[in-house]
Amino acid sequence: MYDPLYHQSPGCGQDYPNSYWAQVSGSSPKNLGALQTDLEVDVAIIGAGYTGMSCALHLAEEHGIKATLLEANQSAWGCSGRNAGFILKTSGRKSFSQMANQWGEQAMRATYQEMAEGVERVKGLIARGIDCDMQPAGYLKVAHKPNKLNELRAIAQLQKDMFGYDIDVLSKDDVRQQFMDDRNAHGAIRYTDGFGLNPLKLAWGYQNLATSAGADIYCSTPVLQSRQSSTGFELITPSALVKAKKVVLATNGYTPQGFMPAVNNRYLPVLSQIIVTEPMSEQQLSDSGIKTNQVVMDTRALKYYYRKLPDNRILFGGRGAISGKSAQDPYYANRLLSVLKSSFPALESLNIAYAWSGWICMSLDDIPHIYQNAEQNLFYSMGYCGAGVSFSAQAGKRLADKVAGAQVPNIPLYTSPLPTFPFAPLRRVGQWGYFQYGKIKDKYF
Ligand SMILES: Cc1cc2nc3c(=O)[nH]c(=O)nc-3n(C[C@H](O)[C@H](O)[C@H](O)COP(=O)(O)OP(=O)(O)OC[C@H]3O[C@@H](n4cnc5c(N)ncnc54)[C@H](O)[C@@H]3O)c2cc1C
Missing domain, CATH: 3.50.50.60 (FAD/NAD(P)-binding domain)
Structure with a gap:
């Protein structure tokens, strides 16, 4: 590659x-x-x-x-x-509190404004007639450990205070009962304005x-x-x-x-890897407890993210190989599948239908x-x-x-x-x- x-x-x-x-x-x-x-x-x-x-x-x-x-x-x-295909009000990896500390509050707010305008701009362009399978809005940032929920709670409070941003805090039971029975989820915050589409x-x-x-x-x-x-x-x-x-x-x-x-x-090009599974059967869908098409990402430093696609497949992503030479090694796709199955044991027999990767650009x-x-x-x-x-x-x-x-x-x-x-x-x-x-x-x- x-x-x-x-x-x-x-x-x-x-x-x-x-x-x-x-x-x-x-x-x-x-x-x-x-x-x-x-x-x-x-x-x-x-x-x-x-x-x-x-x-x-x-x-x-x-x-x-x-x-x-x-x-x-x-x-x-x-x-x-x-x-x-996650549309989120963010770019880069620097948090808004880091921006405020380094650049001051005014520059941080102006940066937030630009990122928010990015989402509105995409929506405005879509409204001009782009059919790209937008899914219902909602972005769940999931605590991958119990102690991470406190950090998420603090982020939600900060963003509410700073921007009046509408963010729900969800307990482990809320996540499992209302959204998806993810065994690796220990609560979440939910932004009401993120969504998935066909990129x-x-x-x-x-x-x-x-x-x-x-x-x-x-x-x-x-x-x-x-x-x-x-x-x-x-x-x-x-x-x-x-x-x-x-x-x-x-x-x-x-x-x-x-x-x-x-x-x-x-710049540093880094491989990000995606798998898309076969469509889930009605039985698998009900056993997995996945009730939402909203987009999901976790709190890990090496993040995993997923979403249910319109045809009931799961798109699951995370880091890939380090070099282009190893990019096609099935090890990386299989690793994502095993994390997916640890989140949803009911999907034990689900297979990968597509796997690919691409170079994101780190600064x-x-x-x-x-x-x-x-x-x-x-x-x-x-x-x-x-x-x-x-x-x-x-x-x-x-x-x-x-x-x-x-x-x-x-x-x-x-x-x-x-x-x-x-x-x-x-x-x-x-x-x-x-x-x-x-x-x-x-x-x-
Ligand atoms: C697996 C994966 C998942 C991702 N998921 C998300 C997500 O859900 N949400 C999100 O916000 N971001 C996500 N990203 C990042 C997002 O896709 C990129 O930030 C964005 O698409 C960058 O767009 P771009 O136009 O700047 O660059 P690109 O789309 O990468 O386009 C660069 C183009 O330049 C061309 N090119 C390079 N060199 C030359 C040359 N010498 N001559 C001519 N052409 C050249 C290439 O062929 C390429 O088509 C993801 C990235 C990957 C890889």
């Missing part, structure tokens, strides 16, 4: 992975195919996932600027077509909106190399040269090693960065840390604002570059160390 820390290109024209989403979503909207002739454009966007497509859409609709997207494989071939259909919906607004999307067109010129950038693709005044890097965790000096050694300081270089001709949005489905819509809009020279909120997300990883060649060793720490923390603390 493509490994961004070792390979220089994500491939060319590769098909979607064999995921549940690729199977149930129908066919992708038309694109212009592989670029065959040289182009001169104002704005080239590299990568056609949520970030790139939201940027193209907002450039066209809010600033009257036409963008040209260059995608190595298929639209939404990266994370955007293979995630779990690939969402991405294709963005694609339709962006192309209707005038954006051009070329797939099977990897940018193999880029160089700065007197007028901007020259992007070299397999069959054509693209001269662009401005370039937007929307490649996130799929950014190849050494691709652009501006982001070299400033050193646990927040996304939407940034531009000093010359104002190179822009990027990276580092959602595995929480980018809703925020990427907002980040794409803010990227578009930056490209057009409009004001954006003055908060660290939009003003600071991705920090460089110290000892960058050893990032994978650091990741392995974090996994060991996480296993001990989750088991004993």
Whole structure:
């Protein structure tokens, strides 16, 4: 499997992975195919996932600027077509109390506002006619140990006080009787506004909106190399040269090693793994006590998350292999299945129907960065840390604002570059160390 820390290109024209989403979503909207002739454009966007497509859409609709997207494989071939489809009012991994301590209350509140706007933006785009199988709202954050419920209670109180956020606190019995009989759940808090959807259909919906607004999307067109010129950038693709005044890097965790000096050694691609089971029978459904389609995540450092899909399958996710070379090892999918069965012993005979993984993009300081270089001709949005489905819509809009020279909120997300990883060649060793720490923390603390 493509490994961004070792390979220089994500491939060319590769098909979607064999995921549940690729199977149930129908066919992708038309694109212009592989670029065959040289182009001169104002704005080239590299990568056609949520970030790139939201940027193209907002450039066209809010600033009257036409963008040209260059995608190595298929639209939404990266994370955007293979995630779990959880829409949550968050991005990165930094808590709001950490933000308040580091940046002060005003910046923390403005950041919350942007993340909340991300969810509203996704809903607004869906309301324009994207059919993406939205499920009933509700996000359960589950205590994986009894002592974690107190921490969750404190978070709920804090967010209620700070933002007036509507959060229910649920005892172990409440969770089991009202939502799901999860034997690993020791209570939960429930946000009333998170929800699940089909992520690939969402991405294709963005694609339709962006192309209707005038954006051009070329797939099977990897940018193999880029160089700065007197007028901007020259992007070299397999069959054509693209001269662009401005370039937007929307490649996130799929950014190849050494691709652009501006982001070299400033991100860590980490594999996240998903399994989707066979559909549960009526008997299995009733025996498992799963009564909800709401989205669920636990309190572990190495998180597990799950949701019941519209056709009564379970989507279950967690960390994957460390390197692309081991990504397809069935060990990782089977490990998720055994955790699922420890939560729901009644599902002992349930099998995996689909298993796949994708590269999320970690930043050193646990927040996304939407940034531009000093010359104002190179822009990027990276580092959602595995929480980018809703925020990427907002980040794409803010990227578009930056490209057009409009004001954006003055908060660290939009003003600071991705920090460089110290000892960058050893990032994978650091990741392995974090996994060991996480296993001990989750088991004993
Ligand atoms: C298994 C998994 C589950 C997840 N679940 C959730 C979730 O439930 N909720 C949530 O909020 N987030 C989730 N995420 C994260 C979320 O999917 C991402 O944050 C989001 O999709 C990032 O979108 P993007 O457009 O920035 O990048 P991507 O969708 O990754 O797109 C990057 C694109 O760039 C292209 N590219 C790379 N290099 C080049 C090049 N040189 N030339 C041309 N094209 C190039 C790639 O082919 C790729 O299509 C999950 C991620 C994974 C992997």
